[in-house]
Amino acid sequence: MNDTTPLLSVRDLSVHFRSEDGERTAVRHVSFDLARGETLALVGESGSGKSVTALSILKLLPYPPAFHPNGSVLFKGQDLLAASEAELRKVRGNDITMVFQEPMTSLNPVHTIAAQVGEVLRVHRGLGERAARARTLELLAAVGIQNPEKRLDAYPHQLSGGQRQRVMIALALANEPDLLIADEPTTALDVTVQAQILALLKDLQARLGLAILFITHDLGIVRRLADRVCVMTNGEIVESGTVADVFAAPQHPYTRHLLAAEPKGAPPAPEPTAPVVVEADDLKVWFPIKKGFLRRTVDYVKAVDGIDLTVREGQTLGVVGESGSGKTTLGFALLRLISSKGAIRFRGEAIDTRSWAAMRPLRGDMQIVFQDPYGSLSPRMPIGDIIAEGLLVHDRSLDAAARDRKVIGALEEVGLDPASRHRYPHEFSGGQRQRVAIARALVLEPRFLMLDEPTSALDMSVQAQVVDLLRDIQRRRRLAYLFISHDLKVVRALANEVVVMRDGKVVERGPTEDIFRSPREDYTKALIAAAFAMQAAA
Missing domain, CATH: 3.40.50.300 (P-loop containing nucleotide triphosphate hydrolases)
Structure with missing residues (x-):
């Protein structure tokens, strides 16, 4: 693969779901490229097809009822949609990792944080028990967890929502992948930790040439982190381009709608003598x-x-x-x-x-x-x-x-x-x-x-x-x-x-x-x- 060949190339991707009521189309003819060291943001409202598109890259949708009537997903020249399960296992967790939107459903409730992060390091990096524990401490500190040595033996339910999300990011970054798919990775984090995580991702990207596919509804994060953006609605990409161009002069009415949307107004004033x-x-x-x-x-x-x-x-x-x-x-x-x-x-x-x-x-x-x-x-x-x-x-x-x-x-x-x-x-x-x-x-x-x-x-x-x-x-x-x-x-x-x-x-x-x-x-x-x-x- 030469320097001009995209790391990831999605072409004409469609995703349908079969049900008792017939077929439902979730994604229609989506195409985009992602280069090494680049961040591409997929933005759009809930149900627009962002996460379904991302899950399709590693074939993580339930097959059936999901299926792809057309399209290809080329990663380093290999079509992942046509790959066998054995071939996909070599890519998942090594070359491509993913941070899911809901950390509590992604972390094992019966294993400690040290055991879960350590398992990734032992299986994929061949580290011993002591080295894996030491590296786990470094990763937890890198993603902003306070006093990480006290959290190593904690279980997921003993952490706050934001702390669980940071553990998921540490898991995803443990193997220094080529491509990180981040599905709302800062959703549960407070604003100061959001800034830390974004800075961390930028630093990793600079050092490792990491490509990031970033899925979010937060346009402030898109402007701060992404190089290019694809705007999705109803399963289709309706506008794409550099972040600077799309934010400065949005062409599609839906993009203008997203950029104008934010909570406004003031709360109703309570009566000072209210019960x-x-x-x-x-x-x-x-x-x-x-x-x-x-x-x-x-x-x-x-x-x-x-x-x-x-x-x-x-x-x-x-x-x-x-x-x-x-x-x-x-x-x-x-x-x-x-x-x-x-x-x-x-x-x-x-x-x-x-x-x-x-x-x-x-x-x-x-x-x-x-x-x-x-x-x-x-x-x-x-x-x-x-x-x-x-x-x-x-x-x-x-x-x-x-x-x-x-x-x-x-x-x-x-x-x-x-x-x-x-x-x-x-x-x-x-x-x-x-x-x-x-x-x-x-x-x-x-x-x-x-x-x-x-x-x-x-x-x-x-x-x-x-x-x-x-x-x-x-x-x-x-x-x-x-x-x-x-x-x-x-x-x-x-x-x-x-x-x-x-x-x-x-x-x-x-x-x-x-x-x-x-x-x-x-x-x-x-x-x-x-x-x-x-x-x-x-």
Whole structure:
């Protein structure tokens, strides 16, 4: 292969899926080239065909029902679509690696981080146990995991969503591949770590000549990282070119729509005397660190360390901070999903001393949208049944027809076709699954909603739609929100007040606009600078 031959050449690629209802076209006649050392971004809204295109390169789609009526994928001159499974195994993980969108479904829940990264290094690089462990430490540090030596023997569920995503990136980079396919690799990461990961990828690219196929909905990242961009919608590439040309003078109406889309507006102002929905005093969640044969407690991880907060009816309290700062743990403690110390009151009633059974009548009024939609949706149930499940528990007076009407209404609220309620989670894109998770929470008409990175998997235009939807629902129902996010642009559009967390403590709090205009703490200044540097890049 000479210097002018592309490393990867996709030609006339189409992807169809067979089902009982016939064939469905997911990708139509897609073509692009990728050279060594180049970054090509595939952008488009959820369901546009970006991930299906990327998965087709390594034949990672389910075959059947997926098949390719036409097209080729040439990597170093070899057509991977025509390659045998044995030939593909030599390419996967060595020459081409992939970072998937949802790390919790990609990491093995019964093996430690050291075992999973070490396995890649032993199988593909031939390293011994000690060398693999040392290299794993280097990789975890390189992708921005704090105190990596303490995370080596952790299991995936013991890490935050952002930390799990960083482990996935470390796994993908372990073998120094020729091509990295990154499917929303910074989705779960806070803005400062996004900047670190992008800098890391650029550094690796410069040193190794790494080619990157970058799939994202974040146009700020595209502008900062990519050389060229392909814009996809309805399974087709409608515009392509250098990033500078496409961003400066977009030709297609869909491209102009994407560039103009971002969360705007301000949250509804709550009444200063509105009833308090949730409040906490001196809330603590400490996880013991046990060592030795007798597993004695030698220290504590202070995930939440003495926090006071109040959320009123019609108010959104934003909680921001880097991954591992304690944001999600705080939310789980308020909902009594994990043990904690300190006073918690819901609508004036103390709930910190209630048993699990005594909390059950309140669960319908206290709902949550999880960060990882695929991990929280049962793969064995159609989405209509998933959304209706809470109604079966909390509103038994409804008959089947009434439940179905509520499910249809919830799907329409989040912008999904009600006819899709008979399909299963794996048949939806990541962004569509997140909307299903939001519909499941809203169908119960709760009084308090914890939103744990609810827009992290959504493209920009859908983010704006979801923010508008949440604000509209809040105005009509006077809902109280605890909004946890690393996307400060979304926080600014939705939250009335902001709490900034670091290492389990609140380092700054106040009205949203005051925090964004005049942050006092250096940590808050760094978060805001990183977030709006990304925005400026777009």
